[in-house]
Amino acid sequence: MANDDIWILGINMTKFGKHKDLDTVDLAAQAARAALADGGVTMNDIGVIAAGNLMGGGGIGQQLQKQIGQTGVPVYNVSNACATGATALRTAIMAIKAGETEMGLAVGVEKLAGAGLLGGGGKAKSDKKTWEPSGRYGAVASIDGRIGTNAMPGIFAQVGMEYGHRYGGTSFELFARIAEKNHSHSTLNPLAAYTKRMTLEEIMNDVMIAYPNTRSMCSANCDGAAAAVVTTGAKLKTLSKEQQRRAVKVAASVLTTDPWQEACQVLPDVNTLTRNAAKQAYEQAGVGPDELDLVELHDCFATAELVHYDNLMLCEEGGAVDFFNSGATWRDGRMPVNVSGGLQSKGHPIAATGIANVWEICHHLRGEAGDRQIEGAKVGLAHVIGLGSACGVHILERSGL
Amino acid sequence: MAKQVPLVDYLQLGEQPHLTAHRCVDCGARYFDRRNACASCFGDRFVEETVATEGEVRAFTIVTFAAPGVPVPFVAAVIDCGGVSVRANLVHVEPDADHVHLGMKVRLVTFPIGTDDDGVEAIAFGFEPLVPAATAGGA
Numbered sequence: 001m002a003n004d005d006i007w008i009l010g011i012n013m014t015k016f017g018k019h020k021d022l023d024t025v026d027l028a029a030q031a032a033r034a035a036l037a038d039g040g041v042t043m044n045d046i047g048v049i050a051a052g053n054l055m056g057g058g059g060i061g062q063q064l065q066k067q068i069g070q071t072g073v074p075v076y077n078v079s080n081a082c083a084t085g086a087t088a089l090r091t092a093i094m095a096i097k098a099g100e101t102e103m104g105l106a107v108g109v110e111k112l113a114g115a116g117l118l119g120g121g122g123k124a125k126s127d128k129k130t131w132e133p134s135g136r137y138g139a140v141a142s143i144d145g146r147i148g149t150n151a152m153p154g155i156f157a158q159v160g161m162e163y164g165h166r167y168g169g170t171s172f173e174l175f176a177r178i179a180e181k182n183h184s185h186s187t188l189n190p191l192a193a194y195t196k197r198m199t200l201e202e203i204m205n206d207v208m209i210a211y212p213n214t215r216s217m218c219s220a221n222c223d224g225a226a227a228a229v230v231t232t233g234a235k236l237k238t239l240s241k242e243q244q245r246r247a248v249k250v251a252a253s254v255l256t257t258d259p260w261q262e263a264c265q266v267l268p269d270v271n272t273l274t275r276n277a278a279k280q281a282y283e284q285a286g287v288g289p290d291e292l293d294l295v296e297l298h299d300c301f302a303t304a305e306l307v308h309y310d311n312l313m314l315c316e317e318g319g320a321v322d323f324f325n326s327g328a329t330w331r332d333g334r335m336p337v338n339v340s341g342g343l344q345s346k347g348h349p350i351a352a353t354g355i356a357n358v359w360e361i362c363h364h365l366r367g368e369a370g371d372r373q374i375e376g377a378k379v380g381l382a383h384v385i386g387l388g389s390a391c392g393v394h395i396l397e398r399s400g401l
Numbered sequence: 402m403a404k405q406v407p408l409v410d411y412l413q414l415g416e417q418p419h420l421t422a423h424r425c426v427d428c429g430a431r432y433f434d435r436r437n438a439c440a441s442c443f444g445d446r447f448v449e450e451t452v453a454t455e456g457e458v459r460a461f462t463i464v465t466f467a468a469p470g471v472p473v474p475f476v477a478a479v480i481d482c483g484g485v486s487v488r489a490n491l492v493h494v495e496p497d498a499d500h501v502h503l504g505m506k507v508r509l510v511t512f513p514i515g516t517d518d519d520g521v522e523a524i525a526f527g528f529e530p531l532v533p534a535a536t537a538g539g540a
């Protein structure tokens with residue numbers, strides 16, 4: 001191991017679901033303490049903390065310190081929509097790469113159970129009694145529902161439909177079959193919020209949210225946290241053989257935003273930044289998509305999973321439908337995608353997701369994934385995207401020991 | 402006739418209602434919202450440009466579950482109007498997958514959405530099918 005390589009020494013995710021008796025800080029503390037224990041280190045070893053939480057009151061990093069150890073190290077509270085967890089991880093990695101410290105802790109946590117629809121409304125106040133233009137569109141009333149939709153299910157539905165318009169082959173049933181795969185995968189994941197297999201009929205007949213996404217094709221709001229301890233190759237060499245064996249190499253850590261595209265002002269472009277992140281990550285890691293043993297990608301909606309097969313270059317450009325229809329992305333296929341159950345069944349506690357996806361990959365690379373283990377997994381990729389937009393891609397490699 | 406105000410400032414009312422975009426003088430990028438500088442080339446000179454009132458549906462969704470106060474169902478779409486992507490609702494069409502389809506040709510229409518305490522009428526826009534769905538039937 002090279003001295004300046006970055007390694008995940010310890011990592012953990014809490015059970016995703018409803019945690020009535022745990023608050024945001026409890027969940028973050030649970031994941032952080034478990035990640036430290038998993039790595040065989042304590043807060044005394046941590047030189048930097050990066051923490052993310054979107055729905056709480058702010059300052060989650062310092063709140064967490066007060067519960068698990070106030071050592072005076074710098075805290076970076078980060079916020080990057082659904083890419084917040086990946087951003088926290090990347091922030092800790094950057095601090096280490098900059099030589100400021102040799103070990104960092106990244107945490108993401110969210111309490112979302114029962115939160116309902118995200119992205120829409122917000123400004124649900126009734127329209128004014130006298131029309132008064134406001135905002136950058138000079139709008140005299142709320143535009144959500146009058147000029148398209150601001151809510152996530154509809155935005156991502158259009159993302160999938162646009163792909164279908166460009167390349168053909170999509171249908172309501174095709175998108176539903178992607179959800180069928182993920183719900184099937186979730187039955188093997190005890191930490192998933194929902195672990196119930198669903199038939200294609202059940203998925204298609206579920207409550208329609210935004211065609212073609214029914215409720216079971218949307219990510220599940222839930223509570224959860226995830227945390228990771230990262231360090232350098234130089235530091236890892238000083239640790240035990242067991243710690244070295246279980247450590248997972250961060251072969252690539254990339255964060256991108258969306259470059260300007262003609263249509264991005266009317267429909268967020270989730271494609272270009274993902275493709276850019278993937279390209280950079282494959283180059284950094286020196287691996288190609290064909291060398292991946294498993295992928296956890298941001299299936300916030302069934303319609304989103306399809307386009308990311310293409311964006312992450314798991315298939316030929318325009319070939320996502322054929323790729324899915326080949327069975328490749330089922331857990332027994334040649335490129336298992338979202339064997340955790342994905343956001344649709346594992347759940348999507350927003351700021352935790354970007355680290356939880358990395359945890360899933362690490363779990364397989366360490367050979368610790370139990371019933372859902374992808375045998376012999378050596379390399380995996382974790383992807384998240386937050387609208388706005390931010391995309392995080394991490395490529396992880398099994399320790400050679 | 403009642404005084405009217407557009408829902409958004411890029412909707413131009415009058416004899417032939419249409420949308421306008423701020424076009425970057427340097428690179429041609431178009432924006433519906435107010436911009437401090439061009440996101441594409443960082444230039445800061447914009448001119449008003451008329452956007453075609455007919456186009457083709459490039460993406461759509463039928464929203465059946467929305468934030469409180471937003472009436473459902475409605476069809477949200479991205480329409481390619483002569484190379485400018487426009488976000489709008491599709492109107493005068495049954496909001497179901499048998500009647501709305503990708504590639505559908507549509508045109509801009511305007512309609513009132515309410516009157517304020519001063520008697521001013523707010524006018525919104527949407528896009529309707531160019532060819533009424535003849536086989537749509539039912540109803």
Ligand SMILES: [Zn+2]
Nearest residue numbers: 425428439442
């Ligand atoms: Zn420009």
